[in-house]
Amino acid sequence: MPSSHLQKTINDSLSSAIPSEEIQSDSWQKSLSHAIRSPEELLEKLKLDIGQFDIPKEAFNNFLLLVTESYLNRMERGNPKDPLLLQVLPTGKELVSPPGFTEDALHEKDSHFARGLLKKYHHRALMITTGTCAIHCRYCFRRHFSYLDEPRQWEDWKPAFEAIEKDSSIQEILLSGGDPLILNDSRLEKIIKRLEEIPHIKRIRIHTRIPVVLPSRITSNFLELFLNSRLTTFMVIHANHHHELRDDAAESIRKIVRSGIPVLNQAVLLKGINDSKEEQFQLCEGLINLGVIPYYLHQLDQVEGTSHFETEETLGKEIIQFLRENLPGYAVPQYVREIPGKMNKTPLL
Numbered sequence: 001m002p003s004s005h006l007q008k009t010i011n012d013s014l015s016s017a018i019p020s021e022e023i024q025s026d027s028w029q030k031s032l033s034h035a036i037r038s039p040e041e042l043l044e045k046l047k048l049d050i051g052q053f054d055i056p057k058e059a060f061n062n063f064l065l066l067v068t069e070s071y072l073n074r075m076e077r078g079n080p081k082d083p084l085l086l087q088v089l090p091t092g093k094e095l096v097s098p099p100g101f102t103e104d105a106l107h108e109k110d111s112h113f114a115r116g117l118l119k120k121y122h123h124r125a126l127m128i129t130t131g132t133c134a135i136h137c138r139y140c141f142r143r144h145f146s147y148l149d150e151p152r153q154w155e156d157w158k159p160a161f162e163a164i165e166k167d168s169s170i171q172e173i174l175l176s177g178g179d180p181l182i183l184n185d186s187r188l189e190k191i192i193k194r195l196e197e198i199p200h201i202k203r204i205r206i207h208t209r210i211p212v213v214l215p216s217r218i219t220s221n222f223l224e225l226f227l228n229s230r231l232t233t234f235m236v237i238h239a240n241h242h243h244e245l246r247d248d249a250a251e252s253i254r255k256i257v258r259s260g261i262p263v264l265n266q267a268v269l270l271k272g273i274n275d276s277k278e279e280q281f282q283l284c285e286g287l288i289n290l291g292v293i294p295y296y297l298h299q300l301d302q303v304e305g306t307s308h309f310e311t312e313e314t315l316g317k318e319i320i321q322f323l324r325e326n327l328p329g330y331a332v333p334q335y336v337r338e339i340p341g342k343m344n345k346t347p348l349l
């Protein structure tokens with residue numbers, strides 16, 4: 001698509017939004033600073049009685065509750081089993097740790113290539129751009145990750161960029177975290193510009209849950225950063241339930257798709273949230289209706305504090321079979337799990 005046309009498309013899709021881009025980019029940072037951080041406040045807004053939940057303080061001392069207003073707005077009032085609520089509400093079940101569930105289930109500590117850089121697979125490296133997210137997902141596989149050792153200042157990134165520069169086998173850089181879209185546009189621009197200087201880097205892949213949880217972050221200024229780059233950009237978003245794809249999130253995802261950036265989705269199979277044929281069907285259908293390709297359905301990583309979300313692999317396989325029978329081929333995700341030491345994610349089918 002010629003870039004002038006692209007620009008027009010972006011402008012068009014923005015025209016219905018807030019008129020001034022400046023107000024808009026302010027507003028996502030403001031929304032984030034107003035995010036909900038206490039179970040009491042969250043449950044009160046949902047008209048739920050905190051007495052009916054088991055939420056011991058120890059369950060979230062080290063991984064606080066965090067949820068944006070936008071995400072809250074997509075939860076159903078008065079429903080203690082709302083699939084979005086269950087993704088963010090701490091529970092005493094997090095204190096149970098059956099054998100096999102460990103803090104660094106993926107052995108990421110062994111994959112540090114340089115400070116802030118993981119390289120597990122051929123031709124791709126993953127930058128831990130920040131430890132911060134716009135939401136805290138209780139099942140997160142990085143909930144125990146020690147971000148303290150990762151770079152913070154721009155200068156701290158020097159060794160990572162030099163390591164990328166030295167390894168000409170790397171073609172693609174994954175921007176991950178935390179959530180890379182927590183970074184402001186000028187920091188993202190610096191990262192892109194630095195990567196553009198490295199001839200063997202051809203692609204950037206952004207792994208982010210922000211279009212789903214903090215949709216106002218997706219401004220046209222932000223999208224332009226990537227559209228003006230020589231690097232091909234892919235975005236992998238993270239939605240687990242079709243209710244997440246409503247309202248402002250749907251609009252923002254559309255905006256990214258219309259800008260021309262290919263958007264893929266990864267989901268995690270979560271007990272009590274999306275572990276049914278019907279829900280996975282609705283999720284995948286919702287995604288393709290927005291122009292997003294379902295990429296991966298992850299079997300839960302065995303990380304301490306998340307065992308209550310684990311499902312049987314046989315169920316996952318049945319779900320995929322059902323999706324194959326009911327959706328176009330491109331709408332069926334790959335069902336995978338990550339096995340430490342393997343050179344790719346392991347397909348379970």
Ligand SMILES: *Cc1c(COP(=O)(O)O)cnc(C)c1O
Pocket residue numbers: 118119120121124125126174344345
């Ligand atoms: C998942 C992952 C990737 C990307 O794998 P793809 O199969 O290309 O999506 C790259 N690096 C790390 C460390 C990962 O965990």
Ligand code: SF4
Pocket residue numbers: 132133134135136137140141142143177178179209
């Ligand atoms: S947004 Fe991603 S990295 Fe952050 S808590 Fe959720 S799953 Fe983990």
